[in-house]
Amino acid sequence: MISSPGAALIRRQQFLLKCLGAYRNKSCNTSSRSIKMWSVMSGGTALEADAISVLRSITPSLHLSRHKGQAGKIAVIGGCREYTGAPYFSAISALRIGADLSHVFCTKDAGPVIKSYSPELIVHPILEESYSIRDEEKKSVSAKIIAEIDKWMERFDCIVIGPGLGRDSFLLDCVSDIMKRARQANVPMVIDGDGLFLVTNDLDLVSGYPLAVLTPNVNEYKRLVQKLLSSEVNDQDGAGQLLTLAKRIGATILRKGKADHISDGDAVHGVSVYGSPRRCGGQGDILSGSVAVFLSWARQCAVIGEVKMNPTVLACIAASVVLRKSASLAFDSKRRSTLTGDIIECLGRSLEEICPVS
Amino acid sequence: MISSPGAALIRRQQFLLKCLGAYRNKSCNTSSRSIKMWSVMSGGTALEADAISVLRSITPSLHLSRHKGQAGKIAVIGGCREYTGAPYFSAISALRIGADLSHVFCTKDAGPVIKSYSPELIVHPILEESYSIRDEEKKSVSAKIIAEIDKWMERFDCIVIGPGLGRDSFLLDCVSDIMKRARQANVPMVIDGDGLFLVTNDLDLVSGYPLAVLTPNVNEYKRLVQKLLSSEVNDQDGAGQLLTLAKRIGATILRKGKADHISDGDAVHGVSVYGSPRRCGGQGDILSGSVAVFLSWARQCAVIGEVKMNPTVLACIAASVVLRKSASLAFDSKRRSTLTGDIIECLGRSLEEICPVS
Numbered sequence: 001m002i003s004s005p006g007a008a009l010i011r012r013q014q015f016l017l018k019c020l021g022a023y024r025n026k027s028c029n030t031s032s033r034s035i036k037m038w039s040v041m042s043g044g045t046a047l048e049a050d051a052i053s054v055l056r057s058i059t060p061s062l063h064l065s066r067h068k069g070q071a072g073k074i075a076v077i078g079g080c081r082e083y084t085g086a087p088y089f090s091a092i093s094a095l096r097i098g099a100d101l102s103h104v105f106c107t108k109d110a111g112p113v114i115k116s117y118s119p120e121l122i123v124h125p126i127l128e129e130s131y132s133i134r135d136e137e138k139k140s141v142s143a144k145i146i147a148e149i150d151k152w153m154e155r156f157d158c159i160v161i162g163p164g165l166g167r168d169s170f171l172l173d174c175v176s177d178i179m180k181r182a183r184q185a186n187v188p189m190v191i192d193g194d195g196l197f198l199v200t201n202d203l204d205l206v207s208g209y210p211l212a213v214l215t216p217n218v219n220e221y222k223r224l225v226q227k228l229l230s231s232e233v234n235d236q237d238g239a240g241q242l243l244t245l246a247k248r249i250g251a252t253i254l255r256k257g258k259a260d261h262i263s264d265g266d267a268v269h270g271v272s273v274y275g276s277p278r279r280c281g282g283q284g285d286i287l288s289g290s291v292a293v294f295l296s297w298a299r300q301c302a303v304i305g306e307v308k309m310n311p312t313v314l315a316c317i318a319a320s321v322v323l324r325k326s327a328s329l330a331f332d333s334k335r336r337s338t339l340t341g342d343i344i345e346c347l348g349r350s351l352e353e354i355c356p357v358s
Numbered sequence: 359m360i361s362s363p364g365a366a367l368i369r370r371q372q373f374l375l376k377c378l379g380a381y382r383n384k385s386c387n388t389s390s391r392s393i394k395m396w397s398v399m400s401g402g403t404a405l406e407a408d409a410i411s412v413l414r415s416i417t418p419s420l421h422l423s424r425h426k427g428q429a430g431k432i433a434v435i436g437g438c439r440e441y442t443g444a445p446y447f448s449a450i451s452a453l454r455i456g457a458d459l460s461h462v463f464c465t466k467d468a469g470p471v472i473k474s475y476s477p478e479l480i481v482h483p484i485l486e487e488s489y490s491i492r493d494e495e496k497k498s499v500s501a502k503i504i505a506e507i508d509k510w511m512e513r514f515d516c517i518v519i520g521p522g523l524g525r526d527s528f529l530l531d532c533v534s535d536i537m538k539r540a541r542q543a544n545v546p547m548v549i550d551g552d553g554l555f556l557v558t559n560d561l562d563l564v565s566g567y568p569l570a571v572l573t574p575n576v577n578e579y580k581r582l583v584q585k586l587l588s589s590e591v592n593d594q595d596g597a598g599q600l601l602t603l604a605k606r607i608g609a610t611i612l613r614k615g616k617a618d619h620i621s622d623g624d625a626v627h628g629v630s631v632y633g634s635p636r637r638c639g640g641q642g643d644i645l646s647g648s649v650a651v652f653l654s655w656a657r658q659c660a661v662i663g664e665v666k667m668n669p670t671v672l673a674c675i676a677a678s679v680v681l682r683k684s685a686s687l688a689f690d691s692k693r694r695s696t697l698t699g700d701i702i703e704c705l706g707r708s709l710e711e712i713c714p715v716s
Binding site: 279 | 417423425426453455456457458477479483705707709710
């Protein structure tokens with residue numbers, strides 16, 4: 001029987017609802033690892049869902065009739081003279097998850113290096129840092145950068161802000177303008193690393209924007225809590241505090257840690273699938289690139305029908321479980337020697353084991 | 359039974375003492391290779407210890423609750439227009455041994471090249487050579503470099519000075535200042551290659567600094583002996599001369615050779631695990647990066663309890679045995695064609711065979 005694409009999407013939506021709401025106190029096993037995924041509603045009700053099923057539900061089928069770009073066009077805004085690995089990890093992870101096109105917008109110095117890591121990426125070395133321009137040029141250079149970005153913005157399904165961005169004031173001002181343009185164009189944003197530094201100091205950039213996802217690590221989360229809640233991190237009521245913070249910002253937060261906690265201000269979801277004890281730098285970049293792709297996919301199936309599910313939450317859940325499974329596979333093979341590149345190499349196998357193509 | 363981390367550290371310390379002192383005339387077999395490790399006390403008493411056990415004892419357990427950075431943050435100071443491979447080998451070896459973050463501080467010309475070798479490294483192209491600056495600029499450029507380094511110094515658990523540094527006078531003067539800052543901040547230093555040229559001509563940089571490790575090869579050792587002991591290398595009493603030299607400098611020396619000899623001025627330890635007859639360039643860089651990581655680990659378990667073991671000596675013993683085992687594994691597979699990159703690829707397997715994660 002051949003069913004219509006619309007009917008298939010509705011079935012996936014119904015399945016998602018079941019995954020996020022109806023499965024209480026249940027865990028499922030996959031590849032001999034225990035998968036645990038729980039949710040806390042704002043009223044305090046504990047719900048349990050299934051990250052594997054969320055991933056399966058938002059991942060689109062592949063057909064020979066599809067065109068280049070339909071599986072996602074992602075852009076990473078990051079990469080400066082000092083940092084080039086982070087934007088590469090984020091952008092190449094987006095491709096390895098299944099995006100069709102992955103762009104990087106970085107500084108002139110970073111361009112040739114990021115290009116050299118892989119011919120798979122489209123790298124635009126158009127950003128500038130303060131040291132390379134005179135004060136009197138700043139306005140015109142900034143306008144030129146924004147004009148260049150504007151040519152591309154509406155083509156992207158999601159942009160990642162921050163991997164390897166650095167802290168240069170001129171560059172951060174430009175990226176603030178880029179974020180404003182993205183928001184005007186209704187383009188989803190995943191904000192990590194130095195992008196979070198930017199957002200923590202200028203909350204208006206994401207405040208009340210439901211298509212924004214913040215992915216703080218321990219220290220970045222601490223700064224957000226201190227700045228926005230004027231308090232310290234409360235691990236006794238971690239879920240409640242995350243919920244409050246997400247509600248205050250009006251965006252989705254993926255708090256990275258031993259378990260990942262996700263909230264859009266309505267509920268708190270946790271993913272504690274076994275990952276890896278290795279803490280080499282760069283794993284956060286895999287996550288940001290993955291969230292971007294899953295978010296572009298989740299938007300396609302989450303807005304069908306009358307009940308709306310938050311695609312940012314679905315994307316965070318899916319990205320978290322894939323990263324954890326990939327880290328686990330890489331660690332099984334490379335042990336203490338595991339590096340971020342090894343984990344990226346395992347993204348495809350993880351996806352195929354959880355969510356086979358056919 | 360779950361024991362406290364403190365109790366586990368004390369057990370490891372007791373075990374280390376046993377490895378270094380109590381095991382006389384003993385050798386252990388691993389992977390069909392004969393492992394030999396001996397020590398000569400300053401009084402002439404021959405002691406025999408077990409390099410494998412030292413390695414096992416200082417290598418930390420991996421837990422899911424650990425954060426990025428806890429397994430080590432290493433920096434390599436080296437890399438100029440002429441040499442770019444050496445700092446890469448040293449920094450990537452640190453990651454493959456198990457460090458979480460590995461930085462390289464190199465000249466502007468070397469930066470893009472070292473970055474392009476691997477996105478896993480964080481490369482700061484902030485150093486300068488004489489050819490690129492005018493005499494009247496030197497003071498201000500030097501101050502700027504030191505200010506940049508100062509922002510990072512206290513974050514590092516160990517720095518490696520010298521791989522691919524070259525002999526440019528301005529650059530070496532800057533690196534002298536960096537070493538003084540490291541010493542002020544109590545950051546351990548591993549000194550190799552052109553860093554040893556610097557130290558041989560200005561002993562004050564490391565004199566009496568117990569957290570310094572010098573890793574000379576045959577020629578570098580010869581120059582140290584000639585300069586500091588005003589004599590030639592005496593292979594009849596190699597251990598005694600090494601002991602005298604280490605005592606004179608007040609730091610630890612790892613003398614590389616057919617067998618590696620290690621002394622901090624109190625005892626001489628040898629590691630003669632079978633390695634490889636291949637002498638391709640770059641193996642010393644693997645060693646320097648490895649010593650740096652093991653030193654950061656050894657410091658964590660060597661200062662517990664009343665009896666202090668010298669972490670620099672433990673680190674040298676561990677790095678020596680891992681490099682030798684990795685070289686042996688690589689040579690088994692690549693034979694005459696073995697290169698340094700092949701040996702680095704075997705670091706993880708060596709570690710896992712000697713010291714399994716679980």
